[in-house]
Amino acid sequence: MKTVDAKGKLCPVPLIMTKKALAELGQDETLEILIDNETSMTNVCHFLKEYKMQVVTEKQGNIFRLLVKKSGNIPENAPVEDFCRINTPNLSDYVITVKRNRMGDGAEELGQILIKACINTIPDLDLKPKKVIFLNSGIFMCLKDSPVLESLKKLENLGIEILVCGTCLDYYNKKDQLAAGRISNMYDILNSMAEASKVVFA
């Protein structure tokens, strides 16, 4: 069995080493990864799961030992850096709720670029929300052809939960086109907003 020894290495090095080793591995072969910090371990696990690899983690003293079965394939241009989540102390306790597919009242085309710019800015905020909720025509931001899909995936990789109104997906008949976030219901959505320190409506 091949081993990647990423002890003492900080993100994104363990991710890069893992990606490289998996590329050299045959389908269904197993790889062992050794990591000595929890952040890197979480990031690597997240990365592997995104690309449908089976992972088993165990802790031996201060070392995390990951066993990975190459059950999927990682494209050569996979953005490892996006999985490099360096402890996010800035993940705050607030929630952003997107109520429609544009921002503010006024010209529709203006509202549409405002909401795109807004969502594309969230991954770069110092103070990031805990969750982002999409309601009514806001759900169009989470579909396959959404212009902000990459930013939403970045948010998910940062551990920010994305909730999408299931009733709304159903109403607009777009359930099969959901590409980011998880389908949620009014109970979950109201609970998330009630629990948050504050809710920002976009």
Next chain:
Amino acid sequence: MRNKVLTFQSTHHVLKAEKILIEAGFKFDIIPTPKNISSDCGMSIRLDSESSDMSFLSDVLTYNNIIFQIYDYKI
């Protein structure tokens, strides 16, 4: 990595550029103009200069009379 930022003279130009670039098949994000580029609260386009054909981009925008500037993207 979307590493370049295109800025424009007005929001109307951003909207026009967005339509043209989508039609031309470019992949990009609409972002607020980074503060280190301009203090206006304008909108910009962010894209990857390696996977995008920058000279084609320049040609289509110029052909449509859209004036723009390209900067490196830094947060």
